[in-house]
Amino acid sequence: MLGAICGDVIGRPYEFEAPTTNYDFELFTDQSRFSDDTVMTAAVADAILNERPFDEALVEFGLRHIEGGYGKGFKAWLLDVNRQPGTSYGNGSGMRASPVGWLSGSLAETIxxxxxxxxxxxxHPEGIKGAIAAAAAVRLALEGKTQEEVRSVVASLTGYDMNRSVEQIRANYPRFKVTCQDSVPEAIICAIEATSYEDAVRKAVSLGNDADTQAAIAGSIAEVYFGVPDQIAERALATMTPDLRQVYDQFVDRTAHLRPAIR
Incomplete structure (x- = not known):
């Protein structure tokens, strides 16, 4: 969860007005703060930690942070008093899924x-697939699978083309694709090919696409392999509101037994 939060905070300044393809972008700016990625990640964690329906938690946290930067369709869903189950295949399902990997007992439970x-x-099937891919990558990493094993299993579970390199993606990547199928596998590949937490996030942001979401997904996986540097964690967590920090602290307490698994 920490890796996702930090990725979101780092990526947010580069999401809309200022996308970058520069790997050496400024890691933190005066615009670095959490967005809908963190809010929805906290909602998913809260639902599992407190055994609440996912829809209830998503709506509660979403309405409390309604200006978090949601896509138009998801914001309309939140505000609709007569809301029905949605059929989106946007990457919002993947961006919020990392707590599932930590709070599950097995890959099957994660799925x-x-x-x-x-x-x-x-x-939508693609929306479901994106959530499964992001959560499964975290779970597999926690179970000690290598980055290359994660690549193979995610491909098997989803049919995503996981054989591309970050540089191959960069050479052919369309700007601002927010569907699961056009951003979740790319984010996972950034983590698979990373040599550090910061490297994963820099790769994800510098693809020039949906920067904060891709960095949140990549960061959530990279956290397991590398940990999150203290100076990055402190800067990102300092932007959180008390309600989000409360969920984060509860999550850390619940997952303390898994921390030795982080390399």
């Missing part, structure tokens, strides 16, 4: 919980 976390708003 089921990821499916449930996506369904309230992202019930």
């Amino acid at each position: 089921g919980l990821a499916w449930r976390s996506a369904m309230p708003s992202h019930g």
